[in-house]
Amino acid sequence: MATKNPHFYIPFNFGAIPHELADYDKAKVAILPVPYDATTTYQPGTRNGPRALIEASRCLEFYDEETERSFTWIGVCTLDEVEAVDDAERMAGRVYEAVKVLLDGNKKVVVIGGEHSISSGSVKAHKEKYPDMAVLHIDAHADMRHELAGNRFNHGCVARRISEMCPLVSVGVRSIAEEEMEHIRSSNGKIRIFFAKDMHDSNSWMDAVVKSLGENVYITIDLDAFDISIMPSVGTPQPGGLLWYQMLEFMKKIATAKNVVGFDVTELMPIPGNNAPNVLAAKLVYKLIGYFFTSFPGSSSSAAAQGGKKA
Numbered sequence: 001m002a003t004k005n006p007h008f009y010i011p012f013n014f015g016a017i018p019h020e021l022a023d024y025d026k027a028k029v030a031i032l033p034v035p036y037d038a039t040t041t042y043q044p045g046t047r048n049g050p051r052a053l054i055e056a057s058r059c060l061e062f063y064d065e066e067t068e069r070s071f072t073w074i075g076v077c078t079l080d081e082v083e084a085v086d087d088a089e090r091m092a093g094r095v096y097e098a099v100k101v102l103l104d105g106n107k108k109v110v111v112i113g114g115e116h117s118i119s120s121g122s123v124k125a126h127k128e129k130y131p132d133m134a135v136l137h138i139d140a141h142a143d144m145r146h147e148l149a150g151n152r153f154n155h156g157c158v159a160r161r162i163s164e165m166c167p168l169v170s171v172g173v174r175s176i177a178e179e180e181m182e183h184i185r186s187s188n189g190k191i192r193i194f195f196a197k198d199m200h201d202s203n204s205w206m207d208a209v210v211k212s213l214g215e216n217v218y219i220t221i222d223l224d225a226f227d228i229s230i231m232p233s234v235g236t237p238q239p240g241g242l243l244w245y246q247m248l249e250f251m252k253k254i255a256t257a258k259n260v261v262g263f264d265v266t267e268l269m270p271i272p273g274n275n276a277p278n279v280l281a282a283k284l285v286y287k288l289i290g291y292f293f294t295s296f297p298g299s300s301s302s303a304a305a306q307g308g309k310k311a
């Protein structure tokens with residue numbers, strides 16, 4: 001028979017959330033760690049991302065001074081890590097199976113990577129549940145190649161694979177090949193792209209992104225979308241990215257206008273001795289759980305609580 005933990009135990013889960021709020025059956029949110037890193041093209045190490053993110057999350061406060069509330073009451077369960085297999089397509093398939101079980105259990109799913117290729121499995125599972133959803137892809141790279149290094153499931157092709165399933169809007173891009181640009185041009189607007197060069201000196205792009213998406217949105221975040229000054233811990237860094245408060249403002253706009261059905265945060269490549277980027281990644285995940293899955297003043301779920309359109 002289980003006994004209550006004395007208060008001096010700190011749970012080893014996302015956020016160090018007390019066991020009664022991290023219990024699978026009661027939790028509304030399930031965090032799925034996927035420590036996979038096989039097709040990265042420049043620097044390896046994203047397999048260490050999920051553990052570093054969870055470790056960093058344990059130092060965060062539950063109270064969010066920005067929305068003036070704690071989010072932990074909805075319940076956040078940290079699942080065991082998905083076991084890595086060598087083949088990226090099979091790995092995405094494994095993530096698909098795992099996410100499908102969680103969605104069948106009515107969880108809101110947060111996948112933490114691991115390299116970006118894993119996101120296609122999560123998108124596939126969400127698409128089955130939300131057939132009309134679009135994907136908001138936040139990334140320094142277009143990830144729009146048909147194949148890279150002979151592999152269609154290389155992390156540099158993930159947006160292309162996702163765009164074969166859903167409408168796709170890419171935001172923050174500042175690294176793109178000519179063939180990727182041509183593919184986007186020939187998509188007849190099914191693939192939209194917002195370049196970082198048009199984002200850094202004005203926030204008017206945020207409303208344009210909101211307008212380009214339907215009601216149900218899945219968000220896939222490659223942490224290299226952030227500027228390298230605040231997020232050096234990525235395998236394929238690019239200068240000129242999003243800053244912290246800019247990202248939060250954008251995410252709050254999405255939360256207010258859309259129904260976010262799930263999200264992933266990928267490509268954290270921890271640098272030994274520099275934990276600050278790991279904390280950024282962890283805090284981003286915590287805030288997004290709050291923005292997307294709980295109500296806060298002005299959010300669409302708070303509109304629902306007042307008789308708005310969403311259940």
Ligand SMILES: [Mn+2]
Pocket residue numbers: 139140141222224225236
């Ligand atoms: Mn990227």
